[in-house]
Amino acid sequence: MANHGWAEAPAIPLRVRLGVVLRSAWLQASLNYEGMQNLGCLFCLVPVALWLKLDRQEWRAFVRRHLGLFNSNPFISPLGLGALARLEADHHRGARPLAEDTIERFSARLSAPLGAVGDSLFWAAVRPQMVLLGSLVALLAGGWGLAVLLVGFAAWQWTYRWLTFSWGWTLGTQVGVMLRDWRLRRPAQIAGLIAATCAGALVVVLFLRGYARVTGTAPDWRSSAVFIVAAIGAGVLGYGRRHATWALLGGMGLGIVASIVLLLLGR
Numbered sequence: 001m002a003n004h005g006w007a008e009a010p011a012i013p014l015r016v017r018l019g020v021v022l023r024s025a026w027l028q029a030s031l032n033y034e035g036m037q038n039l040g041c042l043f044c045l046v047p048v049a050l051w052l053k054l055d056r057q058e059w060r061a062f063v064r065r066h067l068g069l070f071n072s073n074p075f076i077s078p079l080g081l082g083a084l085a086r087l088e089a090d091h092h093r094g095a096r097p098l099a100e101d102t103i104e105r106f107s108a109r110l111s112a113p114l115g116a117v118g119d120s121l122f123w124a125a126v127r128p129q130m131v132l133l134g135s136l137v138a139l140l141a142g143g144w145g146l147a148v149l150l151v152g153f154a155a156w157q158w159t160y161r162w163l164t165f166s167w168g169w170t171l172g173t174q175v176g177v178m179l180r181d182w183r184l185r186r187p188a189q190i191a192g193l194i195a196a197t198c199a200g201a202l203v204v205v206l207f208l209r210g211y212a213r214v215t216g217t218a219p220d221w222r223s224s225a226v227f228i229v230a231a232i233g234a235g236v237l238g239y240g241r242r243h244a245t246w247a248l249l250g251g252m253g254l255g256i257v258a259s260i261v262l263l264l265l266g267r
Contacts, residue, residue: 010089012051012169019047020081021161027074036071036111041081048085052092062088068104071111073118075157076184080110082168083175090172106173117179121187126156132198139205160187 023044030039042063049062072080087103130153138145167178178184 010093012085012089016047016051016085017162017165017169020044020085021078021158021165023047024074024078024081024161024165027072027077035067035069037077038067038070038107041070041077041084041107042066044077044081045085045088048088052089054092058092065103066107069108069111072114073122075122075160076114076118076164078161078165079168079175079178079184080107080114082165082170083110083172084168086169086172110175113176113179117184121160121185122157126153126187129194129198130156133194136198136205156187 023046027037027040027044030043031037032039045066049059052058054062066084070080084103084107087106130149133152134145134149136145137148164178164184167183168175171178
């Protein structure tokens with residue numbers, strides 16, 4: 001990752017990175033009304049504290065600093081965790097001593113954008129992509145659809161968890177820059193494109209099966225042509241869309257139109 005003028009990040013052991021990222025899967029286990037995910041955040045940052053070898057007094061101060069508000073979409077929470085880890089590391093080595101309430105204010109200010117951006121990335125893009133892709137595979141290959149859904153979503157989320165922690169650690173207090181960076185948003189745009197393509201393809205597959213069931217005859221070569229055109233067209237509609245919902249609706253609509261055209265051609 002290019003530096004772009006940001007402060008040079010100190011090296012962090014691989015075991016500490018892995019510890020924080022793996023623990024982020026349990027971020028919401030202690031969700032509460034007052035601090036939201038603050039206890040989960042503290043749990044995730046324990047490998048950092050162990051790495052820094054804090055004494056008893058430093059441990060107490062470390063715990064107190066992370067009892068304020070922290071809230072995030074769980075899948076990009078390592079972005080905030082990485083930034084907080086960087087603050088702790090810089091404070092411990094004397095590179096940037098922390099004021100009394102720096103961590104608390106930083107966590108609170110970061111919580112809203114982490115939740116909003118994460119929700120738009122996963123709930124509006126990655127989730128519909130994997131649901132539609134899994135549904136399409138299920139229609140064509142049965143139980144493999146569930147495997148595609150589970151494995152695909154797991155791959156997306158763990159890739160995001162690992163990358164966002166690295167970005168948060170590198171940027172520290174400037175982590176807000178990454179919330180507007182194309183590297184964070186581009187994969188979600190691709191997810192929307194794939195979801196739109198699957199939406200169009202799914203409608204066509206369902207229509208072709210219904211056509212064959214009603215007429216008792218298998219569709220001819222034109223079926224494949226319409227299928228491909230609908231899938232590509234839905235993907236084009238999804239390209240560049242900030243919100244995947246419109247791309248999905250466009251893909252479904254195009255699939256329906258293609259199905260009607262196919263019916264007319266078959267007469």
